[in-house]
Amino acid sequence: MTILYTIDKSLYVNVTNACPCNCTFCVRLEHNSVGECDNLWLEHEPTLEEIIEAFKKQNLEAYDQVVFCGYGEPLVRLDIVLEVCKWIKANSNRPIRINTNGLANLIHQREIAYLLEGAVDAISISLNAPNKERYLEIARPCFGIDSFESLIQFAQACKKVIPSVTFSVVDVLSHEEIEACQRLATDMNISLRVRERIK
Numbered sequence: 517m518t519i520l521y522t523i524d525k526s527l528y529v530n531v532t533n534a535c536p537c538n539c540t541f542c543v544r545l546e547h548n549s550v551g552e553c554d555n556l557w558l559e560h561e562p563t564l565e566e567i568i569e570a571f572k573k574q575n576l577e578a579y580d581q582v583v584f585c586g587y588g589e590p591l592v593r594l595d596i597v598l599e600v601c602k603w604i605k606a607n608s609n610r611p612i613r614i615n616t617n618g619l620a621n622l623i624h625q626r627e628i629a630y631l632l633e634g635a636v637d638a639i640s641i642s643l644n645a646p647n648k649e650r651y652l653e654i655a656r657p658c659f660g661i662d663s664f665e666s667l668i669q670f671a672q673a674c675k676k677v678i679p680s681v682t683f684s685v686v687d688v689l690s691h692e693e694i695e696a697c698q699r700l701a702t703d704m705n706i707s708l709r710v711r712e713r714i715k
């Protein structure tokens with residue numbers, strides 16, 4: 517079972533396969549893994565102890581950063597992610613990033629961004645679309661049409677407590693839609709990264 521895997525010089529953490537979205541471009545629809553491992557489908561959600569044991573086998577100083585990403589939405593397991601961040605901070609000085617769909621407030625039915633203060637150094641939020649209607653079509657979240665607004669509110673809250681906040685979109689969008697995403701990101705003073713779809 518793959519809990520930790522590498523992409524370039526980053527160490528990635530795979531804590532869950534659960535996700536409230538079903539993005540049209542999701543790599544999980546066509547592949548079993550990304551990076552240098554065979555399979556990111558988990559036999560079971562790893563316990564805190566299993567994750568820490570996996571970390572203990574690594575030399576964290578050999579990596580540029582630790583990234584919570586994996587084959588699901590890491591913030592579904594908010595408590596575990598926070599505990600693992602605490603362990604990483606106590607045992608290394610490597611920066612920590614979370615890659616998230618930005619729907620954690622809906623997942624947990626409360627505002628959670630403030631809990632990330634001091635725990636993570638960066639967060640990359642999948643913006644996915646320039647407006648709520650397109651977001652619903654592309655990300656297909658189980659929370660429905662209100663999801664996009666919650667994502668935007670989450671990003672605003674993250675700006676107050678996390679040193680680096682980035683939006684990302686995948687290049688499945690049209691040029692005009694990517695430009696609209698860029699305007700939205702600029703208005704929020706958040707940088708936007710356009711990612712290539714994994715084929």
Ligand code: SF4
Nearest residue numbers: 535537538539542617
């Ligand atoms: S949020 Fe990420 S893991 Fe979830 S469906 Fe979309 S691309 Fe896949």
